[in-house]
Amino acid sequence: MKRSPVLLAVFLMLCGDAGAATMGKCRFDTDPRSFAGTASEQASCLMRKVRPLGNVAAEPAVLPANLAALVGQPTGISKARMRSEIAALGFDEAGLGGSLDSPLSRGNANSAQEPMARYFVIHDTSTPNFGEAQFPADIDTSNKVNSFSGYKSPTNAKAHIFLNRGGEIYVGHDFGVPWRATKLELKIGKLAKGLFVHIETIQPRRAHPHQADGTAPDPGFTAAQYDRLALLYLMASMRAGAGLVPAFHAAIDEGLSDGHDDPQNFSLAEFDAALGRLLAKLRP
Ligand SMILES: [Zn+2]
Structure with a gap:
């Protein structure tokens, strides 16, 4: 029987799916829309230390205690407690990526039958770049480093959240909006759009002998950034x-x-300590 072009196209699509290779070092598979392993194993692979010039450590990260107990597990936090904490901090839910009553985005650009976002992606902005100059002493407070003006856009911000070194937040998109900000998501295509939420933490850079913006401050982030994260x-x-x-x-x-090559000089221990401080208030 002569195959019609439509049947041939369907046949090729099915073959393509069945033979799809996993993508990236942590092996993202379009079926079941996740990286390889349990949620904890995925986190250990996806949080491997990022060294200068984007050299990612080969060995899996050891998840610190608070994170290890949270990844893939119910949070055990009531909305009421979280809401009073948010108010005490002077925020509202919209200013933190959206309402606690709303779901996150779903895959395939918010298809109802696709899984909800699973990945909380931490970036650094790698900007501004001080070039050959040393970092000024005021990078945690200066407007030159911490202003959101270069990141703001009514519809086209590059991430869901921008977090400056003073702990202030600009919401580029509600976490319910499917948005891509990595190469892997773009390569996978529309299926991945909505499975990842993206946080850009402000970190300036300066020149590295092998990369124009390859040197990061150390420590890389402030306590306020870890608390907000x-x-x-x-x-x-x-x-x-x-x-x-x-x-x-x-x-x-x-x-x-x-x-x-981002994020540089991210401290898992400090992030975990910040989680611990917050959990102590939310689950007394
Ligand atoms: Zn990034």
């Missing part, structure tokens, strides 16, 4: 119904061409 992580996880899998941009894109 912990808050955003718990809020997004509550909306998802389980602790999201945290991930570093560079670890997601490792092995793909034109990968990134």
